[in-house]
Amino acid sequence: MEALRPRLSLPRILEMNLGFLGLQFSFGLQQGNMGPIYSYLGANEAQLPILQLAGPLTGLIIQPIIGAMSDRTGGKWGRRTPYFLFGAVLCALGLFLMPLSASIMMAVSLLWLLDAGNNITMEPYRAYVSDRLNPDQRQAGFLTQSAFTGLAQMLGFLTPSLLVGLGMNQDWVDAHNIPYTVRVVFWVGAVLSLSTILWSVLRVPELPLTDVQRAHIAAQPKGIAATLAEIGSAIREMPTAMRKLGVMSLFQWFGMSGYWTYAVYTIARQVYGTAEAHSSAFHTAVLTNGEVAAFYNMISFVSAFAMVPLVRRAGPGPLHALCLALGGLGMIALPHVTDKAMLFVPAIGVGLAWGSIMGNPYAILTNSIPPARTGVYMGIFNMMIVIPMLLFAILMSKLDLGLFSLGFGLYEKALGNDPRNMLTLCGVCLIAAALSVLWVKEGRREATAPESAPEVMTA
DSSP states (O other), X not given: OOOOOOBOOHHHXXXXXXXXXXXHHHXXXXXXXXXXXXXXXXXXXXXXXXXXXXXXXXXXXXXXXXXXXXHTOOSTTOSSHHHHHHHHHHHHHXXXXXXXXXXXXXXXXXXXXXXXXXXXXXXXXXXXXHHHSOHHHHHHHXXXXXXXXXXXXXXXXXXXXXXXXXXXXXXXXXXXXOBHHHHHHHHHHHHHHHHHHHHHHHHSOOOOOOHHHHHHHHHSOOSHHHHHHHHHHHHHTOOHHHXXXXXXXXXXXXXXXXXXXXXXXXXHHHTTOOOOTTSHHHHHHHHHHXXXXXXXXXXXXXXXXXXXXXXXXXXXXXXXXXXXXXXXXXXXXXXXXXXXXXXXXXXXXXXXXXHHHTTHHHHHHHTTSOXXXXXXXXXXXXHHHXXXXXXXXXXXXXXXXXXXXXXXXXXXXXXXXXXXXXXHHHHHHHHHHHHHHTTOGGGSHHHHXXXXXXXXXXX
């Protein structure tokens, strides 16, 4: 049985998750702007998924390693805190330099730096929440992270439109066709990514390691070889619930990757009648996509709190399945919308799905894995996120590298270079993910109801 930690009040849980505001503001900037930035620099639509390989590849490589390393870190700064801070610095640097990109290759290189920083921070942050909270508070902890994700990405998507509303010209671009609104919002993100992480770790520091935990860490073999061996061992001994969640993740993240990459291009064609990235109409489509994304992230923010009592009644599994299905229906409907105002209707389903994605699967996971391996299993679970993204990039794009080509190019061959067809496929994937999560019995209410435990002091 796990040792009980001091119970945290809701304001303290909010403070410990504030770092997610800066971290997810950064992710929101990537989702809303990396495709257009590549287009401004001369990339075509079919190349976009493969140009964004930095996210899935750095996640695949970095997060399991960082997770295993943080499980075995026992210095005076804590198990997770050194990784938070180093990752936040890299993230801030990448955000500051990205809007200054002069070529596709420069933007690709900076995206690798930015995603490395995000991934170094992300996995230990989720493990930190699991470390700090008792099992009966973890659902609230992860749904609070989901709420901050919604709020941060809402702000990240909406800020360019706010800047235009305050008088900036949406068509004011630099010598490389990147709007100055992008430069401002990325620099705001650089400040947030570092300051919010610092606030969280200073206000709600990690708990001191117990003598038992220190002895366990001291007994573990050190070095890269030992870390890789630990990852391999954890994969072989993976709990059944986590294996089942892998099937859900395959469909869920394939669909979300396609939506994030091609929603703006769907809106540009369907609402504004353009596929020309350097046109004023496309700049308007980017702003509209940001407003729609801000709206669905607001829905995500509100619904994350509303889900807390619903999870207690139904369990995270059935609730997540319902939200995914509604998100899938929204994605299928969006390519048929020709009026800007009506775009916000299917966005409700997308927001409910996104709010659930960032909380409910982790509530199932953390109650199914051994506490001593929280970091490594969080890293491995992230592999279940990034592998579908990697598959999406390889299947949909094709990049000619001279002596050989990378990718299958299905965006062109199977979907006719039409982003509207992509969004339909994404909706089908989310509905398949909804059906898959119903298979995970560990997510049902009777399987996740916390055992009674003695009350301990509230921090």
